[in-house]
Amino acid sequence: MSKKIVLIDGHSILNRAFFGIPDLTNGEGLHTNAVYGFLNILFRILEEEKPDYLTVAFDVHAPTFRHKMYEAYKGTRKPMAEELRQQVPVIKEVLQAMGVVIVEQEGYEADDILGTLAVQCEEEGLQVSLVSGDRDLLQLASERIKIRIPKTKRTGTEIEDYYAADVKEKYQVTPKEFIDVKALMGDTADNIPGVPGIGEKTATALIVSYGSIENAYAHVDEIKPPRAQNNLREHYEQAQMSKTLATIEVNAPIEYHLEEAALGDLFTPEAYVWLKKLEFKNMLSRFQVETPAVSMEQYFIEVTELSEAKQVFQEAGEAERIGFSLLADAEGAEPEGQMTLDSFLQNDREAAEKKAEGILGISLAFGKEKIFYLRAGEHMAGKWLVEQLLALLQKVKSAATFDLKSQLSWLSIPRELRNKISDVLISAYLINPLKSDYTYDDIAKEYLDLMIPSRIDLLGKLPLFQASLEKRKELFQYGAFLAAVPFQASEKLEQKLKDTGMQQLFWEIEMPLTYTLYEMEQEGVQVNGEALKSYGENLSEKIIELEREIYQEAGEEFNINSPKQLGVILFDKLKMPYGKKTKTGYSTAADVLEKLAGDYPLVSKILEYRQLTKLKSTYAEGLANYIEEDGRIRSTFHQTITATGRLSSAEPNLQNIPIRMELGRQIRKVFIPREGCVLIDADYSQIELRVLAHMSGDENLIGAYRKAQDIHRITASQVFHVPFEEVTSLQRRNAKAVNFGIVYGISSFGLSQDLSITKKEAAGYIESYFETYPGVKRFLDQLVKDAKEKGYVSTIFGRRRPVPELSSGNFMQRSFGERVAMNAPIQGTAADIIKIAMIRVNESLKDKGLRSRLILQVHDELLIEAWEEEMEQVEEILKQEMENAAVLSVQLEIDMKHGKDWYEAH
Structure with a gap:
């Protein structure tokens, strides 16, 4: 069986991928969509072809013979988009890291290189698969040369395959005759002028009849229609030049050694580093290589003995700064509350033991070679580890960690210590708020130039408690990284915050907010389960009633949730305007229906139906899944998601409670205070x-x-x-x-x-x-x-x-x-102001010894669960702290109400 080679048109596939995939950037702001699409196509082709050899050809940006010829005739090619241009050297670096042979030749385009290599390899008896987005290469198709043309779409990549017979079947001409068709019809993308007035249909008919431009010209008097005859006669010279432009060179003087193109293991450590840098996480699973070695891992030490741990804490206490992380797993054992230093000093051992359940270990770093993971176990209780960490935080000048909020369930930081603890997760977010997530390995890559394994690399998707049983070594490494990275990166991040003028923002707003958010999450909000159930039943009745009315007005029953069926009813059957056809049918997107709603009651009811079904699934049914045993819902608040600085909430999202329609607003009735309390809602007015x-x-x-x-x-x-x-x-x-x-x-x-x-x-x-x-x-x-x-x-x-x-x-x-x-x-400043207000309101409630608590923030609105006897004081605090959170040239004002549920209070 003959061997096979895959030849790839680098610029063409990169270009196709660039326009076929939405824009992507990595954490450094580098555009990556073209590289991502190119690699996906490459991997697919290799899986399908299983070739023995692989080569990628690129254009050289020096003018080629065909460039010069066209420029002499008429203008120059359109310049490459900047976002695409910057990805060309990147894909070359990635391919070189994979050991792929790249061929470039000054004075020749990539398709000339590919044409030359394809013919050479065919003559040597190889099967050739030539991959390009350019149909010009169809002229190279033969019985042994297959042209593969990918089409990159959002839904994936489709590939069309052509041998010589396939070209003849689809285009009615042979591959060589395909050149003449292209020359006659022209191609603006390739700057081939063609013959004016001759399109694809006429060009194909002429070459099917006469075989070539030259033969057609020899019989020009016979050509019909007369317009084509006159145009060919008048522009024959241009047609010949177009043919030269369209003809791919197959004898270019290229130095090429087939044995160097032998396909080896593409998934090298060097390629792994590149794909990690580009943040192509789903491609990393293809690598069987060990994660590239890094300098910090050789200094990791696991400690299991109490005497060794005491020595580590003693030595750490002599350092000026530390990195730390507390590893715990609520799935292993849910803590009943926070553990404070006072509980230990008061010898409240029983309470402390209960609160320390779920602690797996603590990691400490206080020097480049001083990185320890202290594993909780038979000889070293979790409660003791936390006691020592709290005492250590009192001694050191500064400490850094990663994702502090997730550790606060087991580690309550006294207020006097908070100004010395920084969270590198929040620092990284402030410096680059455009990323979708922030991980310790990303921080190591960006600020320490280190490639280290991620949590997924080490533990997969195992919860920490399960990992402590099944992947002890990997959990030890994971814990060590969580202390080492903050320790080594924190000073660089702090300097970056200082350089960008965000140091004060970090220390006075974002870090204090972490504690406020945690306390809000712990409080949660009470939900009336029966009221929620009743709300859902009411929605179901209204949905059934709406369905009946919609079917009656449409004259038939259909699936209202099917855009395809709905489109047929509205635009084919009822002949409504604004019908916009897509590949899957008519568009029934909200903007299309809203144009129709005012004139067509049926459409208005369909929009209402959509709103009600969303209310039912998202809130009536969705919220019920989050009600805990004590009747409260505890959402998670994220401060590193939005680019503007606004907070977001999830599981469930309580910041997206609908307020535009009355039935949506009524969902607020199910949110109630605990007995003896009222809800107080304070909302900034036009902030x-x-x-x-x-x-x-x-x-x-x-x-x-x-x-x-x-x-x-x-x-x-x-x-x-x-x-x-x-x-x-x-x-x-x-x-x-x-x-x-x-x-x-x-x-x-x-x-x-x-x-x-x-x-x-x-x-x-x-x-x-x-x-x-x-x-x-x-x-x-x-x-x-x-x-x-x-x-x-x-x-x-x-x-x-x-x-x-x-x-x-x-x-x-x-x-x-x-x-x-x-x-x-504007939006970011408003977000900063509400954060300041949240911090001050929360602290003021505690400073005054009140039991009332901040339980929810929805953009410009704060919700307090206030004890009835504290109402007046709470309202004073809200007014004072919210209206004075910032001094502006116009006074900040709030609207404030209270009630027995959130609806009444808003």
């Missing part, structure tokens, strides 16, 4: 508009707020030039949409959609707004200008939000970047 007034310095907007009147009515009065008292409710509503829209960088199109007015009217509203508040216009324009120059925008408190979209070659991405540049400083 983002007030921030905009302050940051822009616009005198008119500041003056409007200082008049303490209805800001939307004032804006309507000034924008629509009517007296304040004569503003209509519609004008106020429109002004409100403009007010809030400006904060989000709304376009005239977006505003026209929101207000159901023409784009021209919307543009007029925005123009009038900026005439009324010229300082806002100057401020927003300056934000975009500065972001383009610096690459980021900042909040009042120094939080940075990078805006890489502004340098994109894609217009939509750039437009998005401009909106981000305008909105992020």
Whole structure:
């Protein structure tokens, strides 16, 4: 059986992948989508072909013969997008790390190199698979040369295969005749001019009849239609030049040694390092190699004896700073509460033992060669380890850890120690808030230039308690990394925070917030299970009733949840406008249906049906799964998810409780206080508009707020030039949409959609707004200008939000970047203010010895579970701390209510 070679057109496949896969970036901001797509295609081809040899060819950016020929005729090729250009050297580095032969030849394009190699390999008896996105290469197809053309889509990659017979079957011409067809019809992408007026159909017919351009020209008087005849006669010289441009060179002077292209093991340690750097985590499973050795692992020491542990703690106490981590697993044993230093000092051993259940070990690092994992066990109790760690934290000058909040269930940090403990997870987030997640191995890569195994590499998906039984060595390594990385990276991260002006933000807002969030999570919020069940039953009845009405108006029953069936009903059967066909049928997305809802009651009911079914699945049924034995739901709050600094919550997401429709708002009725308490809800009034007034310095907007009147009515009065008292409710509503829209960088199109007015009217509203508040216009324009120059925008408190979209070659991405540049400083400042308020409210409640507690934050809103006898004090605290969280040129104000459930309190 003859051997096989795979030849790949590097630039072509990279280009296909770039346009076929949404933009991706790694933690360093490097665009990676083209490289990712290229490697996916490469791995698939190799799995299918199982070749003996592999070679990738790339264009050289020096002008080739064909470039020069075309430039002499007409212009130059379109330049490569910057996001794609920067990925070319990366894929070459990755391929070289894999040991793949790369061929480039100055003066020749990649397809000339591939054509030459394909013919040479065919002559040597090899089977050739040539992979390219360029159909020009079909001219090379033969009985032994197969052309493979991938099509990269969001849903995956499809590959078309062509031998010579396949070309003939699909295109009616032989591979060699395919050149003449291409020359006649031209190709703007390849800068082949062709013959004006001759398209693919006519070009194919001519070559099927005459076999070549030259023969067609010899019989030009016979050619029909007359237009094609005249065009070929007039542009014959251009047709011949096009043929030269379209013909791939198969005798290029290339130095190539087949034996060097023998396919070896691609999954080398060097390639592993590259894929880890690019954050292609799902590709790392292909590697059977050991994780590349790193310098820190050789210093890891596991300690199991009490005497050794005492010595480690003593030595650590003499260090200025430490890295630490407490490993515990709630699935092993759920702690009943926090363990404090006082509980140990008071000899409350029994309580301490209960609270220490689930502790697996503590890791400490206090020197590059001093990295220890102290494993809890028969000779060393978890409670003793925690006692020693708390005492150690009192001695050292500073300490660093990774993901402090997850450790606070077992480790309560006294307030006087908190200003010396830093969390490198939060530092890394502040420095680059655009990443989707932050792991200790990412931090090691970015700040220590070390490639270390991740948690998945070491433990797979095992819970820590199970890992302590099944993967003891790996758990020891995992624990050691969790102390070593914070110890070695914390000073670099601290310097980076200082250099970027975010040191104060880190120490005064983000770190204190960690403790506040943890305490909120521990409190949770009470849920009335019976009320939730009743709410779900009520929804079910309304959904059934809506279904009946929808079927009646549609004239038949169908699956309302099927976009395909719904599209047929609306646009084929009922002939509604705005039908937009996709490959799978008509689009029934919300924006399409909202256009129809005002004129078609059926569509309005379908939108309501969608809302009700979501309420039922997400809240009526979804929330029930999170109610714990004590009747409370405990959401997890994340402070390292959003790029603007806003908090998010999950499992369940309590920040997304719907408020626009009454039935959605009623879900708040199931959230109740414990007996003897009420819920107090304090909500910032128009905080983002007030921030905009302050940051822009616009005198008119500041003056409007200082008049303490209805800001939307004032804006309507000034924008629509009517007296304040004569503003209509519609004008106020429109002004409100403009007010809030400006904060989000709304376009005239977006505003026209929101207000159901023409784009021209919307543009007029925005123009009038900026005439009324010229300082806002100057401020927003300056934000975009500065972001383009610096690459980021900042909040009042120094939080940075990078805006890489502004340098994109894609217009939509750039437009998005401009909106981000305008909105992020405002939204981010509002987020910073609510965080300050949360910290101060939480601490003030405790300082005054109150039992009332902060239990929930929803963007601009705080929810307190207050004991009835403490209501007045709690309301005073909320007003004082929220309204004075920041000093702006306009006063911060809150709306505050209380009630026996969240609905009543809001």
